[in-house]
Amino acid sequence: MTALPLRHHPVRVLFVFLAAVVVTAAVGSLFSLSAGAEYLALRRPDWAPPAWLFGPVWTVLYGLIAVSGWLAWRRGATRPELALFGVQLVLNALWTPLFFGLGWYEAAFAEIVLLWLTIVALIAVFSWRSRVSAMLLVPYLAWVSFAGALNISIATLN
Numbered sequence: 731m732t733a734l735p736l737r738h739h740p741v742r743v744l745f746v747f748l749a750a751v752v753v754t755a756a757v758g759s760l761f762s763l764s765a766g767a768e769y770l771a772l773r774r775p776d777w778a779p780p781a782w783l784f785g786p787v788w789t790v791l792y793g794l795i796a797v798s799g800w801l802a803w804r805r806g807a808t809r810p811e812l813a814l815f816g817v818q819l820v821l822n823a824l825w826t827p828l829f830f831g832l833g834w835y836e837a838a839f840a841e842i843v844l845l846w847l848t849i850v851a852l853i854a855v856f857s858w859r860s861r862v863s864a865m866l867l868v869p870y871l872a873w874v875s876f877a878g879a880l881n882i883s884i885a886t887l888n
Contacts, residue, residue, distance in 0.1 A: 744800045751796040754819045755788065758826035768830055773887040778880055791870050795819075798856060798866035805859040814852050821845040825877075835885035842878045849874060 769781045799807075799815045807815075821844055829838035849871045857864035 740800075740804060743803060744796070747796040747800040747803070750799075750816070750819055751792045754823045755792050757823040758788075761827040761831035772884055775880070775883040775887070778883075787873060791873055794866045795870055798863045801863035801866070802856045802859045805863065807856070807859050811855050811859070814848065814855060818845060818848040818852055821848055829881065835881065835888060839878065839881045839885055842874060842881055846871070846874050846878060 799812070802811065802815070821841065825838055825841055825845065828834050828841055849867060853864045853867045853871065856867065
């Protein structure tokens with residue numbers, strides 16, 4: 731059995747997926763530094779979670795997203811499949827500036843619908859490669875579904 735070239739070593743590639751997710755989170759955090767206070771100032775539905783919950787939830791989800799992409803890569807994901815993975819990261823990063831940075835709640839909702847559709851497509855594509863990879867994205871889809879409902883509720887109330 732021959733060793734993989736260092737540039738394709740699985741652990742190194744895992745770090746690439748983790749780095750991509752960290753960059754996505756960092757972009758969002760640039761626009762969410764004051765988001766806690768802004769979120770609390772908004773009229774929110776009674777079922778809205780407390781502001782402190784978002785950080786821990788996203789930390790777990792970003793870890794699952796990175797591992798999902800890595801597992802799909804390990805199972806032979808193609809460039810178009812990995813490009814779709816990248817598209818969902820870009821859409822993920824765009825939501826926070828739209829919602830918190832610009833206060834464009836309706837545009838943020840339209841964007842989160844695109845994100846949701848992309849996650850569904852990614853789950854379908856990754857399921858061909860790795861059932862585990864696809865299943866790791868289900869909590870992400872569930873949270874984005876919840877966030878979409880919260881987004882449109884806040885848009886309606888404000």
